[in-house]
Amino acid sequence: MRARFMLSLALLGAALPAAAVEYGKVLPDKSQLTFTSRQMGVPVNGRFARFTTQVSFDPARPEAGKAVLEVDLASIDAGSTEADEEVAGKNWFQTKAFPTARFVSASVKALGGGRYEVRGPLTLKGHTQEVAAPFTFKTDGATGVLDGGFTLKRLDFGIGQGAWGDTDTVANEIQVNFHVVVAPGPTTPTK
Amino acid sequence: MIREPALNSSSSSYTCVAIALHWLVALLIFFAWPMGVYMHDLPLSPQKLQYYAWHKWAGVTVFLLALLRLAWRAGHPAPALPEAMPRWQRQAATGLHHLLYLLILVIPLSGWLMSSAKGFQTVWFGVVPLPDLVGKDKELGHLLEEVHEALNFTLLGIVAIHVAAAIKHHLVDRDDILARMLPFLRRTPS
Ligand code: HEM
Ligand code: HEM
Numbered sequence: 001m002r003a004r005f006m007l008s009l010a011l012l013g014a015a016l017p018a019a020a021v022e023y024g025k026v027l028p029d030k031s032q033l034t035f036t037s038r039q040m041g042v043p044v045n046g047r048f049a050r051f052t053t054q055v056s057f058d059p060a061r062p063e064a065g066k067a068v069l070e071v072d073l074a075s076i077d078a079g080s081t082e083a084d085e086e087v088a089g090k091n092w093f094q095t096k097a098f099p100t101a102r103f104v105s106a107s108v109k110a111l112g113g114g115r116y117e118v119r120g121p122l123t124l125k126g127h128t129q130e131v132a133a134p135f136t137f138k139t140d141g142a143t144g145v146l147d148g149g150f151t152l153k154r155l156d157f158g159i160g161q162g163a164w165g166d167t168d169t170v171a172n173e174i175q176v177n178f179h180v181v182v183a184p185g186p187t188t189p190t191k
Numbered sequence: 192m193i194r195e196p197a198l199n200s201s202s203s204s205y206t207c208v209a210i211a212l213h214w215l216v217a218l219l220i221f222f223a224w225p226m227g228v229y230m231h232d233l234p235l236s237p238q239k240l241q242y243y244a245w246h247k248w249a250g251v252t253v254f255l256l257a258l259l260r261l262a263w264r265a266g267h268p269a270p271a272l273p274e275a276m277p278r279w280q281r282q283a284a285t286g287l288h289h290l291l292y293l294l295i296l297v298i299p300l301s302g303w304l305m306s307s308a309k310g311f312q313t314v315w316f317g318v319v320p321l322p323d324l325v326g327k328d329k330e331l332g333h334l335l336e337e338v339h340e341a342l343n344f345t346l347l348g349i350v351a352i353h354v355a356a357a358i359k360h361h362l363v364d365r366d367d368i369l370a371r372m373l374p375f376l377r378r379t380p381s
Contacts, residue, residue, distance in 0.1 A: 039240050039311075040240050040241060040243070040244035040314070040317055041244075041314045041316075041317025041318065042244070042311060042312050042313070042314045042317075043312065044310070044311060045310070079310050079311070080309070080310070082235045083235065085235075086235045163236060163237050163238075164237055166237050169237035169240050169241060170237065170240070
């Protein structure tokens with residue numbers, strides 16, 4: 001009797017990773033989308049206040065993971081009021097004509113050591129390019145935390161044209177970082 | 192190189208180092224000051240970002256040169272002022288010099304803190320990042336901007352007196368005070 005109990009415990013233990021939780025309920029208030037540009041060698045931080053994310057991630061089956069990200073570009077905080085107004089304009093995001101940026105994952109793979117990589121097309125200001133973003137997954141109590149980022153080459157998307165095309169003043173590379181907190185459960189779109 | 196007179200007579204000059212530092216700092220200020228006023232009113236453009244950067248680099252350089260100046264000054268006292276000068280004038284000259292030293296230290300400090308408070312770090316020549324001693328804080332940024340501006344207008348006033356005094360010494364008193372800082376103007380062999 002006792003042996004059978006031990007056996008079932010052992011089986012349960014072995015089965016655990018496969019039955020791991022799927023994380024799909026994004027907690028928007030705890031999630032962040034930030035970026036860092038370089039202006040005359042000075043790192044300047046900014047963020048997007050409004051974005052919707054759909055994430056489903058199961059660390060036991062990372063390749064089944066999915067993510068959709070939609071960013072309301074008008075919600076940018078580019079570091080100063082002056083900059084916020086400037087980047088809404090034609091040379092930058094042209095927010096009126098292209099109000100949102102969209103990323104849809106095509107694949108997720110494990111890199112080992114708690115690190116993963118999501119790949120997929122990013123559409124921004126009418127340009128679509130594939131991006132790859134490495135990220136980590138950690139559990140924090142009942143929730144899961146995805147932290148990652150990638151380097152966006154702004155000129156590939158026509159961001160910062162005209163006089164701003166000079167990359168000695170504002171570097172071409174923009175570091176984009178995401179911090180997404182998800183609770184276990186089926187995927188639900190969030191605002 | 193340093194042709195220091197044996198006697199520290201009233202007409203003796205500042206050391207070469209003191210003279211070089213004085214004029215280097217003055218040149219940087221004559222560059223940074225109008226740049227500060229001009230850049231402030233420009234609409235946002237790459238040019239504006241460049242001007243802000245140059246202004247800050249020049250300002251930080253002034254600060255470092257001011258420290259160097261004070262260190263040098265500690266070991267090389269200023270030549271004594273002529274006995275013929277009224278006592279109040281000598282005191283005023285010394286007092287204003289102290290104020291000038293103070294201003295060329297506090298003005299860059301206020302600029303550095305202001306930049307941090309506005310959320311823009313200072314990276315000297317785009318290479319050496321200065322730490323942000325205060326976090327991003329809009330109110331504080333605005334306050335420090337006012338402080339920076341007020342200190343700068345104080346500097347403008349004091350430099351105006353400083354320059355007027357130097358010219359008066361040269362043209363009215365016809366002494367060697369200006370020549371102590373500009374040796375090529377020397378009239379009497381020292
Ligand atoms: C001796 C050195 C300096 C001088 C003479 C100087 C002078 C000035 C002047 C005259 C202004 C315009 C004030 C106005 O009318 O609004 C200004 C603005 C400014 N200065 Fe300086 N400055 C110095 C150093 C610095 C340093 C070291 C920094 C930063 C690291 C700095 C950052 C700024 C900024 C950011 C502004 C513009 C404020 C704004 O309009 O947003 N300055 N400066
Ligand atoms: C922003 C510009 C300037 C600053 C911050 C400045 C600052 C100073 C300081 C701190 C001293 C005292 C040096 C010491 O005793 O260690 C000094 C001396 C002197 N400065 Fe300037 N100065 C400036 C511009 C000028 C200009 C434009 C002139 C000439 C027209 C000038 C002429 C002199 C002279 C002649 C002395 C020597 C006074 C003496 O022999 O006691 N300065 N300056």
